[in-house]
Structure formats: structure tokens, C-alpha cells
Amino acid sequence: MGTDDVELLAHATLLNVNWTGGERVTVSDVAADPALAHYTALRPDRGDFGVVAEMSGRPVGVVWLLFLDATDPGYGYVADEIPELSVCVWPGYRGRGVGTLLLGEALQAARDRGLDRVSLSVEAGNPARRLYADMGFVDVDAASPGTMVVSLSR
Structure with missing residues (x-):
């Protein structure tokens, strides 16, 4: 992934x-709300990175x-110094292991970059929470509700 993946x-x-x-929001809301818009800007110069899963070239x-900083x-x-992870699997492809594969690739890439921890945010009731827990993420009591972190040192 690179800086030209804003639309994706x-x-x-x-x-x-x-x-x-x-x-709850539209694509124009994502662009207009700074709290969401920063998730659309991948900046390799600060260490950001990502992986895309494709099927038949899509x-x-x-x-x-x-x-993201304070x-x-x-x-x-x-x-x-702790990057925030976001993961999304398109409807119709969920429940097929795509999310698990993406998370595994991202966490290995983070380890390869020498990172110690990775965080994420997940709303209460989101079924993805179970996947995150299975991958080793735990709740962070001192952070916003729904914030989880995984330790990469094993």
C-alpha cells in the first residue's frame, strides 16, 4: 500500500x-470528519504500512x-510509538479467514519492523472483537473504551 490508496x-x-x-456515516462524512479522515492517509514517511487482500485482482x-500521535x-x-491497526474485510468475504490472514501478515510485518505493540479500537458488540482476542489483543484500561493492544515480543 502507498500514499495513493486514499480511496481504498x-x-x-x-x-x-x-x-x-x-x-451511520457516508463517504463524504469520512472525508469531512478529521477523526475519520486521518484513517485514509497512509504516510510511509512516518512508518505507516498496510496490506491488501485481493481475489481475481479486486x-x-x-x-x-x-x-497517529497525541x-x-x-x-x-x-x-x-504504538501504531493503530485498522482492518476491514468486504461484506461477502467475511468469515472465510481473510481477516485472520490480514491480521497475521500485519502483525508479522510489525514484528519485522521491530515494533513492540500494536493497538486498535473496536466497538462493543462488534463480532471482530473475538478475532482480535484470538490474535492476542487485550483491553487497555487506561485508554478509551474499546481500545485493545497486542504485545509483539514473544
Whole structure:
């Protein structure tokens, strides 16, 4: 993934926010709301990276990690040196292991980059929470509700 993947990340962010199936936000809301728009800007210069899952040449899922800092924190912000992970699997491809594969690739890439921890944010009731727990993520009591972190040192 690179800096030209804004549209892909905007679509994934839209799906993530609307995970219940209802339309809580539109694509224009994602662009207009700074709390969501920063999820659409992959900046390799600060260490951001991501992976796209494709089937027949079309994206079916994406995982990306952003180094958002205290001046522009994400929903799963823990500390400046801990990237926040976002993952999205397109409807119709969920429940097939795509999310597990994407998370595994992203966490291995984070380890390869020497990172110690990765955070994320997940709303109560989101079934993805079970996947995150299975991958080793645990709740962070001192952060916003729904913030989870995984230790990469094993």
C-alpha cells in the first residue's frame, strides 16, 4: 500500500464505521470528519504500512497501521510509538479467514519492523472483537473504551 490508496482506505473506513449494516456515516462524512479522515492517509514517511487482500485482482480486504500521535490521535490511541491497526474485510468475504490472514501478515510485518505493540479500537458488540482476542489483543484500561493492544515480543 502507498500514499495513493486514499480511496481504498476511505471505503474501508466507511465499512468499519458502518459495521452494523446501518449507514451511520457516508463517504463524504469520512472525508469531512478529521477523526475519520486521518484513517485514509497512509504516510510511509512516518512508518505507516498496510496490506491488501485481493481475489481475481479486486480488493476484498485491507489492513493498515498508522502512527497517529497525541496531536491527532485515533480512536485506539495508546502512545505515539504504538501504531493503530485498522482492518476491514468486504461484506461477502467475511468469515472465510481473510481477516485472520490480514491480521497475521500485519502483525508479522510489525514484528519485522521491530515494533513492540500494536493497538486498535473496536466497538462493543462488534463480532471482530473475538478475532482480535484470538490474535492476542487485550483491553487497555487506561485508554478509551474499546481500545485493545497486542504485545509483539514473544
